[in-house]
Amino acid sequence: MNLKYLRDGVKAKTLAEKEVTISLNPVKVNNSTVVTPDIAASNGVIHVIDRVLLPK
Numbered sequence: 001m002n003l004k005y006l007r008d009g010v011k012a013k014t015l016a017e018k019e020v021t022i023s024l025n026p027v028k029v030n031n032s033t034v035v036t037p038d039i040a041a042s043n044g045v046i047h048v049i050d051r052v053l054l055p056k
Contacts, residue, residue, distance in 0.1 A: 016055045029053065 008024045020029050027034040029049055036048035 014053070014055070018055045020053065 006022055006024065008022075010022045011019045012022060013019055022029060027037065027047075030053065032049035032051045032053060034047050035050050039046040039048065
C-alpha cells in the first residue's frame with residue numbers, strides 16, 4: 001500500500017502482518033496519537049507515537 005495518500009480510516013498492514021487503522025485530525029494509529037512526525041532516519045522516516053502498539 002502506498003501511504004503517500006492517507007485518508008481517514010485507511011487500513012495498513014504492519015510487519016507483524018496485523019492491520020492498523022489510520023485516523024486524521026489528530027493523526028492516530030489505532031488509539032495511539034502521533035506526537036512527533038517526520039523524523040529522518042537512515043532507512044526511512046520515523047513517526048513517534050504516545051503508546052506501544054502490541055499485536056493481538
